Amino acid sequence: MYNFALAFVVCCIVYLIGEAVSNITKAWIPSVFVTAAVLIVGYWTIIPKTLITDSALIPFGSTTGIYLLLVHMGSIISLKQLAENWKTVVVCLLGLTGMCAFAFIFCPMLMDYNLIIAGLPPLTGGIVAATTMMEAAEKAGLQEAAVFAIVMYCMQGFAGYPLTAICLQLEGKAKLKEFRAGKMAAQAVEGTIDADSGNLVKAPTKAVKKLVPPLPDKWNNNVMIFLKMGILAWIATQIGSIQFPYIGAISGAVWALLVGIFATAIGLLDENALNKSNSYGIVMFALMMYVFDGLNMCTPEMLLSIIVPMIELIVIGVVGMGLFCFVGAKILKMSFKLAFATALTALYGFPPNAIITENTCTALAETPEEKEALMGHMFTPMIVGGFTTVTITSVIIAGVFTGMFV
Numbered sequence: 037m038y039n040f041a042l043a044f045v046v047c048c049i050v051y052l053i054g055e056a057v058s059n060i061t062k063a064w065i066p067s068v069f070v071t072a073a074v075l076i077v078g079y080w081t082i083i084p085k086t087l088i089t090d091s092a093l094i095p096f097g098s099t100t101g102i103y104l105l106l107v108h109m110g111s112i113i114s115l116k117q118l119a120e121n122w123k124t125v126v127v128c129l130l131g132l133t134g135m136c137a138f139a140f141i142f143c144p145m146l147m148d149y150n151l152i153i154a155g156l157p158p159l160t161g162g163i164v165a166a167t168t169m170m171e172a173a174e175k176a177g178l179q180e181a182a183v184f185a186i187v188m189y190c191m192q193g194f195a196g197y198p199l200t201a202i203c204l205q206l207e208g209k210a211k212l213k214e215f216r217a218g219k220m221a222a223q224a225v226e227g228t229i230d231a232d233s234g235n236l237v238k239a240p241t242k243a244v245k246k247l248v249p250p251l252p253d254k255w256n257n258n259v260m261i262f263l264k265m266g267i268l269a270w271i272a273t274q275i276g277s278i279q280f281p282y283i284g285a286i287s288g289a290v291w292a293l294l295v296g297i298f299a300t301a302i303g304l305l306d307e308n309a310l311n312k313s314n315s316y317g318i319v320m321f322a323l324m325m326y327v328f329d330g331l332n333m334c335t336p337e338m339l340l341s342i343i344v345p346m347i348e349l350i351v352i353g354v355v356g357m358g359l360f361c362f363v364g365a366k367i368l369k370m371s372f373k374l375a376f377a378t379a380l381t382a383l384y385g386f387p388p389n390a391i392i393t394e395n396t397c398t399a400l401a402e403t404p405e406e407k408e409a410l411m412g413h414m415f416t417p418m419i420v421g422g423f424t425t426v427t428i429t430s431v432i433i434a435g436v437f438t439g440m441f442v
Contacts, residue, residue, distance in 0.1 A: 110296015161430015
């Protein structure tokens with residue numbers, strides 16, 4: 037009765053339970069946390085520990101899937117948008133620098149060094165960073181560190197959500213006073229948000245010519261897009277094996293992101309490639325299940341042993357982030373409250389960054405004009421912040437940290 041098809045069905049059900057809870061709570065309870073909790077309890081009781089292996093999702097998710105996703109992430113990065121919001125980008129980078137610096141200075145006194153290495157990249161980002169560190173820890177024979185990376189990815193949002201809400205509430209109240217006093221002009225949000233990438237998309241004012249002309253639609257079908265992404269992924273793996281002087285090899289994951297950016301900029305790769313090929317959902321599902329498969333080695337004793345180090349790393353990292361954001365905000369003449377909120381998007385990414393911002397603006401505003409003014413002030417920085425931290429920087433940090441286990 038039990039076979040690969042039934043295992044796949046169970047994976048879908050577990051995944052959908054997480055999505056349902058997240059939707060009902062408007063993302064205040066992360067879907068990844070619920071799915072992970074269901075799987076852990078299931079592994080301890082009735083779910084076979086080989087469930088995800090039996091579903092045959094791992095071979096794709098752990099290899100081709102993750103590289104296709106990284107190339108796709110490169111295809112949705114707008115260099116122009118990052119340049120227009122350079123202050124947000126800089127303060128987010130400073131925040132992540134502070135998080136890493138404080139973790140390396142203070143956490144070795146409190147926990148195992150390998151847990152710091154495994155936990156920091158997921159704390160600064162999302163699924164790709166968690167996958168990268170889980171794989172690196174497993175290759176190093178560090179099972180506890182591998183589980184730590186997954187649990188950190190699932191739990192980080194619980195610290196980020198309330199802190200962000202507080203920052204945005206304080207920022208919103210201050211800006212409302214200015215708006216009501218006639219000291220701040222209303223500015224509408226430019227563009228719409230892409231539901232899959234979490235990026236702001238503006239309607240093009242004119243056609244942009246690129247070095248490589250687009251293929252005719254009849255030739256540029258799903259498989260053609262796969263072909264282009266596959267070639268770029270292969271190139272990334274080859275560059276990732278090169279030993280550079282002084283620094284050694286740079287992870288193929290980093291190169292996959294970079295070649296995706298470059299290929300999209302010159303027109304070789306379609307923008308938003310996975311969605312254009314109608315395959316984003318299955319790739320993300322396979323990758324998420326691959327990450328959750330690492331929880332099958334988690335025992336109650338192991339889970340209890342990593343809870344305190346996880347809390348310590350989050351607290352110390354967030355304090356470092358806050359201090360560096362404070363300094364950066366002063367230098368850049370930004371509001372510290374908004375600067376800190378944008379950096380905190382590293383702890384949850386999209387869609388919570390959009391949901392928390394819109395909910396805050398709705399709760400504070402008494403008129404549509406006030407909501408528009410608040411959204412115009414806070415929404416774009418929050419979206420760019422999540423893009424800078426989760427989509428870009430965390431991948432690079434994870435690529436660097438993979439070789440730092442001892």
